[in-house]
Amino acid sequence: MTPLHLWLRHEVRPTERRTPIVPGDARRLVERGVRLTVEESPQRIFPIEEYEAAGARVAPAGSWVSAPADTVVLGLKELPDEPARLTHRHVYFGHAYKRQPGAAELLRRFTAGGGALLDLEYLADGQGRRLAAFxxxxxxxxxxxxxxxxxxxxxxxxxxxxxxxxxxxxxxxxxxxxxxxxxxxxxxxxxxxxxxxxxxxxxxxxxxxxxxxxxxxxxxxxxxxxxxxxxxxxxxxxxxxxxxxxxxxxxxxxxxxxxxxxxxxxxxxxxxxxxxxxxxxxxxxxxxxxxxxxxxxxxxxxxLPRESSIDFSASLLPQLLAFETGGAWGRCLDRYHRARRELGIVEGDAAGE
Incomplete structure (x- = not known):
């Protein structure tokens, strides 16, 4: 089985200081065989040197767009407006499943590129209880x-x-x-x-x-x-x-x-x-x-970026270690496809149409 490749991206919002994975948990991922790439980010509460010391590869901010196709891109808040076609699986809070402004445009970008949104808001157990939250x-x-x-x-x-x-x-x-x-x-x-x-x-x-x-x-x-x-x-x-x-x-x-x-x-x-x-x-x-x-x-x-990131990372870590086993992630993917159906977005739709 190909090892999971996680790519922790830089957050484009200037006030976003948090991270979904803190350096200590990054080390645990690497020790369990996960390939981890972390983008440089001047506002992230934890410096890039701590991730490098944990065994992560360092990449420039925004370079996830050219990451290998099987990479899972991990973040928290909104993506930049480009590229128009999103080819990767993205894990973050997408705010796109309740007809929020811009929801259809975002889901069309994923559909056009063949990627998928695994929305952290819907990462839940079989009873609907969220598994990682701020x-x-x-x-x-x-x-x-x-x-x-x-x-x-x-x-x-x-x-x-x-x-x-x-x-x-x-x-x-x-x-x-x-x-x-x-x-x-x-x-x-x-x-x-x-x-x-x-x-x-x-x-x-x-x-x-x-x-x-x-x-x-x-x-x-x-x-x-x-x-x-x-x-x-x-x-x-x-x-x-x-x-x-x-x-x-x-x-x-x-x-x-x-x-x-x-x-x-x-x-x-x-x-x-x-x-x-x-x-x-x-x-x-x-x-x-x-x-x-x-x-x-x-x-x-x-x-409170340090305290909130440490708590969130501790709850997300076991879910990332079980990423390839389906379960909660499978339900996330099902929810993504359901959201597209509800908005009438089908394969072949181009972003912006």
């Missing part, structure tokens, strides 16, 4: 930024840090007023992270999960001052916030942090905004009177 850190940071914003201590641009330093900023200071907070999706990975951040900040949030969202008490929701959404809907559900809710004069809600950032999807539970926020401007005012501020950053864990 959820805890996304929830933690979503709540942390909401606390800092509500207390008037969030500064821009955002910069990567470590958990110890961030926790110091979350501690309640003299004069900080009490406020009410709500975590929706409190029992999942992201919800646990959000609850942890609130606990560090000295805030005891209301916690909602499936039971509460099935029979949504909208008045109670709007009566909280801070809300963190950790729900990633997979089937249509009534939205948690509507445009009419923003005009409600009795609304106490002032800060919303959307960890899920499902903007553009018909399954979005917060259809009150149409674009995410950025590290340079992390907060957008959705409504002036009464005020409502939004935080919606779609790579939150990159603000």
């Amino acid at each position: 959820g805890f850190w996304a929830g933690y940071l979503g709540a942390a930024l909401a606390v800092l914003q509500h207390r008037g201590r969030l500064t821009a641009p955002l910069r990567p840090t470590d958990k110890g330093a961030l926790d110091e900023t979350l501690l309640r200071a003299p004069g900080d007023p009490d406020f009410t907070a709500l975590v929706i999706g409190a029992l999942g990975r992201s919800g646990r992270g959000a609850r942890t951040a609130f606990a560090t900040a000295g805030v005891d949030p209301t916690c909602w999960d499936l039971a509460e969202t099935r029979a949504l008490d909208r008045r109670t929701l709007l009566d909280h001052e801070v809300m963190v959404n950790c729900v990633l809907a997979t089937t249509p559900v009534p939205p948690f916030l509507r445009d009419t809710d923003l005009d409600a004069p009795a609304r106490r809600l002032r800060t919303v942090s959307d960890v899920t950032c499902d903007v553009g999807s018909p399954l979005n539970v917060l259809p009150v905004y149409d674009r995410t926020t950025e590290w340079t401007e992390p907060v957008r005012r959705l409504h002036k009177d009464p005020p409502l501020d939004l935080i919606a950053i779609d790579n939150l864990p990159s603000l």
Whole structure:
């Protein structure tokens, strides 16, 4: 059997500091016979020298486009716009299976080149439980930024840090007023992270999960001052916030942090905004009177790149070591083909058509 050849690519997004495989786990892959190529990347939290010391081959940033055809290209966030034909199997968060903007164009690129998307969001066991996720850190940071914003201590641009330093900023200071907070999706990975951040900040949030969202008490929701959404809907559900809710004069809600950032999807539970926020401007005012501020950053864990990468890599490593055995990866491939069928994309479709 030909050894698995993994190619860890450079991330094109300037604020993406994370990596799906840390140097220690890179060494474990190499020791188990995996061929590993790692692209140079100036923003990656771990320096290229650590990967080289682990036994990986080093390649220039962006050189995956000319990698051998059987290479599996590994990343986290979006691909560059070129090449138009994607010939490799790619493992990353594609955000293309719920009719998000650009989904059809991306899947046509794979179809045109004969490659495939193995989306990390759908890497799951037989019961649908995700096997590798950044959820805890996304929830933690979503709540942390909401606390800092509500207390008037969030500064821009955002910069990567470590958990110890961030926790110091979350501690309640003299004069900080009490406020009410709500975590929706409190029992999942992201919800646990959000609850942890609130606990560090000295805030005891209301916690909602499936039971509460099935029979949504909208008045109670709007009566909280801070809300963190950790729900990633997979089937249509009534939205948690509507445009009419923003005009409600009795609304106490002032800060919303959307960890899920499902903007553009018909399954979005917060259809009150149409674009995410950025590290340079992390907060957008959705409504002036009464005020409502939004935080919606779609790579939150990159603000704690070392901690989040170490956790994610530890969970992804056993899946990569079992890459050729089917199972979860086979289900990923099936989901890719199903997504193409749902969009009417068939073999022979050219990218951009």
